Amino acid sequence: MNPSLPPSNNSGILLKVLVGLQLMLAVGSYFFFHEAWPAASVSIALILALVFFSRERTHDERVEQLKLKAISYGIVFGLVVMTVVNILGKMLKGIASWPAFSGFDALIMVLLIALGLFHYWRWQDGRARS
Amino acid sequence: MKNRLKELRAAKGWSQGDLADRLDVSRQTINAIETEKYDPSLPLAMKMAKLFKLPVEDIFEA
Numbered sequence: 001m002n003p004s005l006p007p008s009n010n011s012g013i014l015l016k017v018l019v020g021l022q023l024m025l026a027v028g029s030y031f032f033f034h035e036a037w038p039a040a041s042v043s044i045a046l047i048l049a050l051v052f053f054s055r056e057r058t059h060d061e062r063v064e065q066l067k068l069k070a071i072s073y074g075i076v077f078g079l080v081v082m083t084v085v086n087i088l089g090k091m092l093k094g095i096a097s098w099p100a101f102s103g104f105d106a107l108i109m110v111l112l113i114a115l116g117l118f119h120y121w122r123w124q125d126g127r128a129r130s
Numbered sequence: 131m132k133n134r135l136k137e138l139r140a141a142k143g144w145s146q147g148d149l150a151d152r153l154d155v156s157r158q159t160i161n162a163i164e165t166e167k168y169d170p171s172l173p174l175a176m177k178m179a180k181l182f183k184l185p186v187e188d189i190f191e192a
């Protein structure tokens with residue numbers, strides 16, 4: 001897996017700046033546009049992608065293996081969850097108010113699962129220090 | 131895959147962090163290898179063999 005940011009000393013600062021800009025864009029679009037969430041979800045998905053695909057402080061082969069495993073699980077479970085939610089929404093149409101979810105919402109779900117799994121496995125790797 | 135990494139590291143008096151610095155990986159990665167949660171790549175195994183001045187098969191066994 002090729003990380004999106006170069007392995008320089010400035011990559012951490014660059015990431016923070018990019019995430020900050022995206023966050024400002026997300027908040028701005030949430031308040032500026034009439035349909036707030038669809039506009040903000042694009043920026044949130046980009047922030048999560050930036051965070052997930054950026055380099056770790058020590059970016060070794062185990063990190064790459066765990067990131068690949070996490071995104072594989074994230075895609076499978078995230079898309080299944082979003083599909084089920086969308087089908088439920090269609091079934092309950094007329095009974096309850098249910099928003100339609102976009103591709104960016106699905107991407108947010110996938111990346112949240114992937115980030116959660118990656119950090120959980122990384123935390124498990126660091127446990128039981130001898 | 132079983133390995134003698136913990137034993138070899140202890141013989142040298144190194145912590146997991148010391149070994150991680152010498153191999154240019156994270157401490158978590160060393161812990162994952164020692165606890166047999168992760169099998170290292172061939173280049174990393176060769177690096178370990180070189181560091182401990184042992185053949186790879188003396189560190190890892192299938």
